[in-house]
Amino acid sequence: MAPPLSADKLVEALKAEGVKVVGHPGWRDNNRNHKGAWGPVNGTMIHHTGPYSTEAGILEYCFDGSTPLPGPLATGVIGKTGTVYLIGNGRANHAGGGDARVLAAVTEEDYGAAPPAPRYGQGDADAVDGNSHFYGWECVNSGSGNESWPKAQYVAMVKAQAAICRAHGWGAKSVIAHREWSNQKIDPRGIDMAGFRADVAACLAKPAGKWTGSVTPPPLTVEQRLARLEAKVFG
Numbered sequence: 001m002a003p004p005l006s007a008d009k010l011v012e013a014l015k016a017e018g019v020k021v022v023g024h025p026g027w028r029d030n031n032r033n034h035k036g037a038w039g040p041v042n043g044t045m046i047h048h049t050g051p052y053s054t055e056a057g058i059l060e061y062c063f064d065g066s067t068p069l070p071g072p073l074a075t076g077v078i079g080k081t082g083t084v085y086l087i088g089n090g091r092a093n094h095a096g097g098g099d100a101r102v103l104a105a106v107t108e109e110d111y112g113a114a115p116p117a118p119r120y121g122q123g124d125a126d127a128v129d130g131n132s133h134f135y136g137w138e139c140v141n142s143g144s145g146n147e148s149w150p151k152a153q154y155v156a157m158v159k160a161q162a163a164i165c166r167a168h169g170w171g172a173k174s175v176i177a178h179r180e181w182s183n184q185k186i187d188p189r190g191i192d193m194a195g196f197r198a199d200v201a202a203c204l205a206k207p208a209g210k211w212t213g214s215v216t217p218p219p220l221t222v223e224q225r226l227a228r229l230e231a232k233v234f235g
């Protein structure tokens, strides 16, 4: 539990970790703090964006949102080449409703390979508001199951999460997937979270900026493995 990082501290932490940071125009004043609490913060959450046409388009969408889901939709967007685009500074519409049991496990960093499976999601009477408790990172990927996670993007995802954890004095168990928060979500598809957290832990074990990202390559998705098998058999 902690007060959220200021915009300057957030930039400083990300840069110290060695990621390329680009502030989307207006990001410092873009938040939903007028609609609900921002903080105390207890963790940081990764997502996939879902279908998209261009990276520039997804930045605009995550900044503005839509009528039913106003922006910002993330703290930042992490692009295919590993650039971290800052989108919002404060409460963002990304986590939605989730499970208090997960929030407790993350806050205490008290769980094994994964937090307890979430029982609730957005709109459920027993769900708790994740937007006040988690930083949110939309990682550009269609979520189709066939789209790979380039190493540069994966490394930036790990480093961005490590930056938040290091700045707050948290460990890797403060990092969760959206699907670990809400029982209505599958994202980020293709990212094994136990391996991802192991990489965040490896990054945190080194001084900021020294981790090179060689521990756990993102695993192939089931669909990618099937495609390979098909190519082997029929190709």
Ligand SMILES: [Zn+2]
Pocket: 046, 047, 048, 094, 178, 185, 187
């Ligand atoms: Zn999500």
